[in-house]
Amino acid sequence: MTPAVLARAVRVVLGGNAILRGVDLSVSDGEVVALLGANGSGKSTLVRALVGAVPIESGEVELLGRPLGRTVAWERIGYVPQRMSAATGVPATAGEVVASGLLHGRRLRPPRHARKSVRAALDLVGLTHHVDRPVRELSGGQQQRVLIARALVRDPALLVLDEPVAGVDLPSQEAFAATLTDLTARGRTVLVVLHELGALAPLVQRAIVLRHGAVVHDGAPPTPTREHSGADHDHVHPHDPDEEYADTGIAGMRWEP
């Protein structure tokens, strides 16, 4: 069976720096794989390269059996980028943002049942009643859930998520874990970038760990390093100013060196 995601010797250079140095990766159909690594290890760049958001210097990527490009069945792939700022120019409602997820290369206008699909997707992430609310009025975690709904609205077979629970309020984290449990039970393939396994640990079947732009582990989910799991560990993220504003709704772009 062809894997849902296949990467061979992927090399990505951004601004003259080799961010990914020959990454091999494969995710089978129906598998839930976590992509772990310290900040700056290249995990975010890797998923962005896999979905075509970042150009690849050399190497090959196949999504659902097709080489990256026009022929990929994009309508079956849902991507959730790292949280963006809500304050993007003109105001937009949660429903409008989710509706944009219904479009793909062969569909430039929303289908007739759009409104119903949008409501169903917002329902999945527990935001049914916010369809007509401006996104800028939602909390950081709720905005993240809107972005997840935007990926789910097309009912994807493959879901690619970039740090979906980083700096997200607790109810949103729980809602997300429930949604993901439901999706995996229905046989969806999930590739998720995580800072730590956390609440998703029971779902994750395999973990790939990146370090300095290369895979250093591919197999059973690793246990966190001692200093992270110790009772006296003071969990500070000096690189992540987002976290302290997590539920104020004003959290901006995440810092990723």
Added chain:
Amino acid sequence: MILDEIAGMLGDPLMQRALLAAMLVGLAAPVVGTYLVQRRLSLLGDGIGHVALTGVALGWLVGNAMNLAPHDMLAVPGAVVTAVIGAVVIELVRERGRTSGDVALALLFYGGIAGGVLFISLAGGTNANLMAYLFGSISTVSSADLWLTVVLTTLILVVGVGLRTALFAVCHDEEFARAAGLPVRALNIAIAVIAALTVTVSMRVVGLLLVSALMIVPVAVAQLVSGSFRRTMGLAMGIGVTVCLSGLSITYWNDLSPGATIVVLAIVVYTVVALARPALQHNRPHDPHPHVPDDVDVDVDA
């Protein structure tokens, strides 16, 4: 009395053409403006406007060389072609991300004005010949101009309104649009092209120096009071038509520049709405804090 005056204005064929042109421009400019504001490129219209001036002068130069009468017959087509090329080049430069946006715009501003003045002097004209294009000359709209306006406006509205969700997706989150398999480059170029067409269409009504105001100010007003993208665009179109028609009507009775009157009127509307907004929102108090349950258990009564 007043009705007679209005009937008189509407009966004037010159005024009929001018009003129709103003209405179409008022309808189309905010559509494009919504996308430009969305991607924080409010000054792009200005950049394209400056480039279009070079196009006007080039059209004039070619018309002169070919001994066409009148000399400025090719000025508008020249502006259309040059503005479209300029807009696409800006988009490609932006996509590469090599030159920062404001430097690219600065190059366009000064290159466009200097090119326009240079070519018009080569054509044996003077800067005075450019004034009509810089500040608008709606009273001289001919039937041919009007037809071009109708065709181009229809094109702008079909693309700008018909592909609203797709263009919104690209402007809202380009990375997601790419990952969704949307033809991002084609959609970006579509926005650049309809922006260029809007600039040349609006040139006769408000002039190249004020084109951008007609694209941006109605959107700025609309987003003060609207929470959705669709409503912002619709409201901006309504405001655009209203200020264009009322501004032009004012100049029928008062000897004022139509372009400047329209833009000043739009800015007055913005100021009034911005000042009245706190009062408007007073009726519907909005708690800025999101509705999220507490992370910790607290006894509020204690």
